[in-house]
Amino acid sequence: xxxxxxxxxxxxxxxxxxxxxxxxxxxxxxxxxxxxxxxxxxxxxxxxxxxxxxxxxxxxxxxxxxxxxxxxxxxxxxxxxxxxxxxxxxxxxxxxxxxxxxxxxxxxxxxxx
Amino acid sequence: xxxxxxxxxxxxxxxxxxxxxxxxxxxxxxxxxxxxxxxxxxxxxxxxxxxxxxxxxxxxxxxxxxxxxxxxxxxxxxxxxxxxxxxxxxxxxxxxxxxxxxxxxxxxxxxxxx
Numbered sequence: 001x002x003x004x005x006x007x008x009x010x011x012x013x014x015x016x017x018x019x020x021x022x023x024x025x026x027x028x029x030x031x032x033x034x035x036x037x038x039x040x041x042x043x044x045x046x047x048x049x050x051x052x053x054x055x056x057x058x059x060x061x062x063x064x065x066x067x068x069x070x071x072x073x074x075x076x077x078x079x080x081x082x083x084x085x086x087x088x089x090x091x092x093x094x095x096x097x098x099x100x101x102x103x104x105x106x107x108x109x110x111x112x113x
Numbered sequence: 114x115x116x117x118x119x120x121x122x123x124x125x126x127x128x129x130x131x132x133x134x135x136x137x138x139x140x141x142x143x144x145x146x147x148x149x150x151x152x153x154x155x156x157x158x159x160x161x162x163x164x165x166x167x168x169x170x171x172x173x174x175x176x177x178x179x180x181x182x183x184x185x186x187x188x189x190x191x192x193x194x195x196x197x198x199x200x201x202x203x204x205x206x207x208x209x210x211x212x213x214x215x216x217x218x219x220x221x222x223x224x225x226x227x
Contacts, residue, residue: 032214043115043203043218044156089156091216098161098169099213101146101205105155 002027006090006104013080013111021075021107023064023090031092033057033066033073038087038106047075047088080111116140119204119219127227131192134222136204138185144168144209145187146216147179151200162187163209194226 007022025031032051036044048057053068062077073090090104116139126132138145147159158171162181173179176194181187191198201223205216 034215036216043117043220044205044216045115045218046215049215093213095211095213099144099163099210100158100161100169101216103148103156103158 002031002092002094002100002102004090004092004102004104006088006107009087009106009108011107011109013109015082015111015113016079017111019075019077019080019084019109021088021090021109023073023075023104025071025073025090025092025102027071027092027094027102029094029096030068031094033064034091034093035062035064035073035075036089036091036103038089040086044089080109082111082113085109085111115217115219117204117206117217117219119202119222121222122220123223123225125225125227126194128194128196130194130226131190132194132224134189134191134202134204134224136187136189136206136219138187138204138206139217142206142208142217143185144207144213145181145185146205146207147173147187147189148203148205149200150203150221156203159189191224194224196226199224199226 035047048059050057050066118137143164148156159173161169201221205218
């Protein structure tokens with residue numbers, strides 16, 4: 001079945017460091033891919049998305065490119081801030097069948113000043 | 114504000130009891146998803162509804178049940194509660210069907226079972 005695998009956390013970085021959080025997926029067909037972020041004490045919110053191969057999603061300095069050849073959707077940011085400390089979830093949905101949303105296990109990011 | 118409303122925000126109860134969590138989706142959204150998030154764990158998918166009908170089931174215990182009503186709000190019923198059921202329960206909504214895109218999450222209902 002469909003699945004999402006993302007790197008284990010926690011990830012601890014100093015402010016202004018480069019961030020990569022790996023995400024790979026398994027799905028038949030052409031899923032849409034998402035990154036969601038959960039700040040402390042809050043629900044999840046969409047960070048960025050990509051709906052087809054080679055699309056790049058971007059928001060708030062974060063980027064991720066839909067790579068069909070490597071079935072990956074890695075999240076990157078060139079310079080993290082303390083305010084980026086949160087849990088990041090990679091997710092996919094295949095727009096057929098049950099339209100079930102599949103989430104990864106989440107990666108906790110802690111940014112130190 | 115995501116537009117998804119969950120009540121109650123906090124709930125403390127005893128083992129063996131039964132509780133009901135309520136979710137009002139965003140206006141116009143037909144699909145509702147329920148997730149459980151325990152401490153230091155990811156999101157566990159419980160169940161999904163689309164326009165009143167169950168569409169997909171995840172790791173939902175037999176002690177748990179849910180439904181989506183004609184006005185599209187949804188309720189998650191948890192019975193014979195155990196300590197391990199203590200968690201944050203999220204509801205999320207989306208348009209649903211072929212136009213499904215972003216999931217909009219509520220702020221969650223935090224359940225503590227003592």
